Amino acid sequence: MEVEISRRRFLHGSVALSIVAASSTFGGTKPKESSHMPANAYGITKTSTGGVEIPTLCEICVNKCALLARVEKGIVTKLDPNPLFPKSKNMLCPRGNAGIQALYDPDRLKYPLIRNGEKGSGQFRRATWDEVNAYLKEKIVTILDEEQDNRSSFLFCAGEGMAEHTFKTFYQLFGSSNWLNHASLCLQTVVSAYGVTLGAYPFADLQNAQYVIMAGANRAEAIVTPDSAELFKKTQGRGAKLVYIDPRFTNTAAKADVWLPIKPGTDLAFVLALTYVVIQEKMYNLAYVETYFADFEAYKEHILSREYTPEWAENITGISAKQIREIAREFMLYAPKAIYYPGRRSTFSQSDFQLRRAMALFQALSGGIDTKGGLIFGKNLPLAEHEVSSPIYAQAKSRAIARKKNVKKGESGYEDCAIISGGGSWIGWRNRFLEGKMPYPVRGAFIYKHNPVLNMPNSAKSIEMLQKMDLVVVIDTMPSDTAMYADVILPECTYLERTDPVVSFAGAEPSIAQRNKVVDPMFESKPIREILNDLSQTISKPLFDVTKKYDEDVQAAIEESSEEAVYADFDISKAFEHSQEEANKAAVAKYAGAYEYLCTKGVFYPEMERRFKPINANEFQYYPENEKAYSVQNGKPKTASGKIECKLTTMAEQGVDAMPTWHEAFTFSVPEGKFRLITGRHAQFTQSGTANNAMLRDLMDENYLWINASVAQKMKIRFGDTVEVSGKVGKTHLKAYPTEKIGHDVVFFVHGFGSESSGLTLAYRQGGNDNAVIEDIIEPVYGSSIMHETNVEIKKV
Amino acid sequence: MAKYAMILNYKNCINCKACEVACKEENGIELGAKAHRIWVGTYDIEGKYPLLSIPSSTFYPSQCQHCANAPCEEVCPTHATYYDKNGVVQIDAQKCILCSYCMVACPYDARYVDTRTMSVDKCNFCSDTRLARGLKTTACQATCPTKVRLFGDMDDPNSEVSHILRTKEHFTLKAGIGTEPRLFYIK
Known part of the structure; x- marks a missing residue:
């Protein structure tokens, strides 16, 4: 019989991990000293009061700015910007400064907790790590046994962070198919729209742009580095004209040259009208369009025949036709040093994906792609990845989605959206769970650094979902609203108490940076890696025993070889056995001296000693101007076709408009x-x-x-x-x-x-x-x- | 001996208050008070929606002006307010009797009461914290995302501060009253 053929080799795939190979060694050379950057200029420095300054990365938001943490007698007393990092350019925002209060917050989670009151009552009892791991083992084994080893009966979800990948590895090895992250609550539409249109979600070279349209991105308040630091030194007649579009007069409006209040959700009409003007008046970059556009004639016909005129858009947006004409002409006059700023925040309206597509196409019409002063792809300093084999569970069902019945041609096959992305649709998933539309029972959730009760629309439904789960495990630093509905709370230490996976930051001035542990974890909190290591050591074998009971592939494999040999592939804990420090060392091993730099200065990029120079007391040169990666492929888009994609034929088959189109709704x-x-x-x-x-x-x-x-x-x-x-x-x-x-x-x-x-x-x-x-x-x-x-x-x- | 001064490129300010937090963390400023050592001045916006004046919402980062002729120093009956050797207006909390004359005298409203020490407090250019540790920047300068501030010695002709004062147009606040502030705003 065919099934008797050894299927052992089908029992595992592989997961890319940023973990170290056991044999790898660190052979970096000592960085050269130079007059511009003496060894102790920045980075680990002794202070005159006997303290020490440790370079690390902020985690108070997603930006990961570099900072120097001053430690005196074991206490973190001040966080200052680390000037060595090209991304954060020697700045630390108010939240970054206040990071000390996150470390010393009296309310932070200190010990593992097990619920001992009604769910949501906030009543927990303190437990030891051993106790809590044993408790989780029993609960998870029971659920998986009852669900016949359907690993997907557990949901895993995570907020953004440098260790999100570590947690995702745990999810992959656990074998579930239900992964939800922040993407569908955040920048999924903008990243995907630029991705399918230009081939990448680009950086904005605000340092060199002379004209910027910023719509729905409040950079004076929603701070993004280096964008916020660069733009506002130049606006209001000092090098760049900023046209800011927002229904509110924000702090960004206060720094703009022009503020245009727009009716919420109508930005697409504004961009379509800008596009109409530049096409009708033939102001676009003819050479760029001829070389790099696919289906331009179709897009042109689409825009002109639908008469997306400024007058049409005036009624919809509230922005005058005269102003729309003026902005379109000015943009093309300043191009390619003109930017329609992509933004990065959450989805505003139904038209969001098409809005971002229209923005990307408008930018491309100017030729301001992969060029100084425009949108750029930048360069990346790649890190070494290590793979571990990941088990495949025959009983694990695929992601809990709802397929549409009787799908017509040109329609999505799913009930709630056209495309299922890696991060999933959070509210789609949650609502399906509550409406009883799940293809199988999902009974448990692991929630890492994520607050579904407050972070997504309709808090009441998130609470109901958590209440209906049999086992909710929350891993966090603070007793969030979500933690209140947990059955088990595992206290992670704050970012100042742990070393995180090393990260490469792409851009015109690429670099690598590392979050270094500043002080030891307080109370009984631990880094996520250690939490997962300890938990997986406790649960891995008992979970395998459940698999053995239901999984015929595994049973056959054991018969062929031995239980021990098969278990080796199913051992979850193997992914976490090395320390974060070892993993980081291996990830940057190819750059001589990099690991030492990361540990002592927090930041590394090649030839840093030669390239890095102070410009004045506040500003620094990271790369000489002629070595910055403004253009990496002479303007060529990064799409598979090498073209700017005006028309998305394959997405149209899923019921998505092939070209940005305005609908009355x-x-x-x-x-x-x-x-x-x-x-x-x-x-x-x-x-x-x-x-x-x-x-x-x-x-x-x-x-x-x-x-x-x-x-x-x-x-x-x-x-x-x-x-x-x-x-x-x-x-x-x-x-x-x-x-x-x-x-x-x-x-x-x-x-x-x-x-x-x-x-x-x-x-x-x-x-x-x-x-x-x-x-x-x-x-x-x-x-x-x-x-x-x-x-x-x-x-x- | 130096003559410390600060240059404010105030047009860069985005009112994020990183300076205020950095000052509080560095200098251990009392929380919960209405006034602090450092602030960003704002005015009510002029106009009616949607016709609003952008210039009317300019942000004015500010703090003690470290006047060369400081009214606060003149009126202090106990000499709690004094000039140090670098021209920085300082307060000796032990000598302060909380008469609050200085708070009334200050044309810039730069002084407030610290209820822990029961004395008047204000910016001292981080002189007992950062400068004492040998640093060359104040906390507000170092942290600023858009690099509004520059601290330095006016007496040193080679300092960046001196260079900017020679080469860029600048103004001081309430220049007509003769206080001679050492905070210079770049036009």
């Missing part, structure tokens, strides 16, 4: 008496992650509802009055901030407040939670969550 409208709720970020807070930070709360201790001053006056709402914001899915309370900086039918408040976790003693019930109110509307292409299509009522309470 995208039009902005708010019923009388209601307001469109928009949300966003803040320079002093990183979503819900910093809500309990004492230093940041000293700047602003709650969020406020922006409401137009004239409208507020009519409603008798004054500054500081508490208002109720309510919509279809829920309500929240916060204080009012009447202002002229927002339109009559739009309200705004910053995301990340309104925590209901009693474990966060400072953040508890301070301000309002936007996701209690925002409806869970699923974006049609990638299933991202749409943040700006909820209408709300406002009432003084």
Whole structure:
């Protein structure tokens, strides 16, 4: 019989890991000293008070800026910018400075905890690591036994971070197919749209751009390095014209040359009209279009025949036709040193994917691709990867998705979106779970550095999902709202207490940087790698015993060889046996001296001693101008075809518009008496992650509802009055901030407040939670969550 | 001996308050107070939506101006406020009797009460923290994302501060009242 042929070799695939090969050694040479960068200039330095400065990377948001942590008598006393890192350019924002408070937050998770009250009650008992691992073993084995070794009966989800990959490795070896990360709550649409159009999600060379259109990216408040540091030194007549488009007058508007309030969700019409102008007036870069565009004639015909004129867009966007013409012409005049800034945040509207496509195509029409002052691909310093074999479980089912029945031609095969991406559709998955549409029971969840209760629309549904799970394991540093619904909490140490996987940062000035441990983990907290190592050592064999019971492939393989030999492939713990330091050493082994640099200075790039020079007391040269990677392939797009893709024929087969198209349903409208709720970020807070930070709360201790001053006056709402914001899915309370900086039918408040976790003693019930109110509307292409299509009522309470 | 001064390229300021947090962390500033050593000044925006004036929302980062003729020093009855050898206006918390004359006298509203020491406090250019450790930058300067500030010695003709004062147009706040601030704003 065919099945009797050895299938052992089919029992494992491989997982790319950033872990070390046992035989690898570190043979780096000592870095040369130079007059510009003496060995102790930056990096590990003794302070005059007997302290020491340790270079590491920030984790208070996603940027990973380089910092020097001053440690005196074992206490971290100050975080300062590390000037050596080309990405963060010698800066540390208010949140970065306040990172000390994350380390010394009295509310942080200190010990492993096991729930001993009702789920969601916040009642936990302290446990030892051994106890908690044994507890998890029993629970996981029971569930997997009952589910006949369907590994996908556990969900794994993670927030962004340098160790996200470490956690994902655990998920892969565990054998589940249900992985959800932050992508569908964040930049899935923008990254994918630029990816399919240009072949990559590019960097913006703001240092050299002379004209910038920034729409829906509030870089003075939603700080991104190096973009925020570079742009605002140049605006307002000092080197670059900034045209800023936002329904709100933000701090970025205050630094702009032109601010144009737009009706929320109508940016696509604005970009289509810009495109119309440059095509109709033949102002685009003819040579670039001829060389690198695919299907340009089709796109041209599409734009012109649908009459996406500035006059048409004026009605939709609220931006005058005259201004649209002027901006289109100016952009092409400054091109290729002109940037339509790609942005990176969450999905605004249903049209988000097509909006980002239209932006990428408009940029490409200018020829400002892979060139100085435009959008650039940059260079990468590759790291060595190591692979370990990953077991394949015959009983593990594929990702829990809902396929559409009777699919017609040109339609998506899935129920809630066209394409299933690696990070999945979070709200699509969650809602399917609640609606009983799962193809099999999912009974447990591992949640790492992720806060589904506050981080995605419709908090009530996230809570319901967590309550319906049999086993929720939360790995975090803080008792977040999600942790309150955990059965088991595993305390991770903060970023200042651990070394993380080394990371390569691409760009015009590529570098490698490492998060170095500054102080030992406090209390009983541990780095994720150690948490997973200890847990997997406890559960690996018992889980294999479950597999052995149900998996016929495994049974056959054991018969052929031995249990021991088969188990070797199923041992989860093997991925975590080496220390992070060993793994990092191996990852950069090909760069001579790199590991030593990373440990002592935090940053490495080739020929750093020659290239790095102070320009003045505040600024530094990282690479000489002629060695910067502005252009890596002479403007050629990175798509497989080597062309700018105007028309996506294959995606059209999934029901996605082949070219950016405006639909009537995208039009902005708010019923009388209601307001469109928009949300966003803040320079002093990183979503819900910093809500309990004492230093940041000293700047602003709650969020406020922006409401137009004239409208507020009519409603008798004054500054500081508490208002109720309510919509279809829920309500929240916060204080009012009447202002002229927002339109009559739009309200705004910053995301990340309104925590209901009693474990966060400072953040508890301070301000309002936007996701209690925002409806869970699923974006049609990638299933991202749409943040700006909820209408709300406002009432003084 | 030096004559310390600070240059503010205030047009770069994005009002992120990294300077304020860096100052608090470096100098152990009391939390919860309404006033601090350092702040970003803002005004109510002019105009009605959607016609708003961008210049009216310019950000003005500020702190003690370290005046060469400091009214606060003049009025202090106990000499708690004094000049140090580098021209920095300093406060001796032990001598301060909290009469608050200096707070009234300061034309820049740069002073506030620290309720832990029960004395008036203000910016001292990080002189007992960073400068004492041999650093050449203040906390606010070092951390700034858009590099608003530059600290240095006006008496040293080769310092960057001196160079900028020679080559760039600048102004001081309330120049007409004769306080001679050592904080210079770049035009």
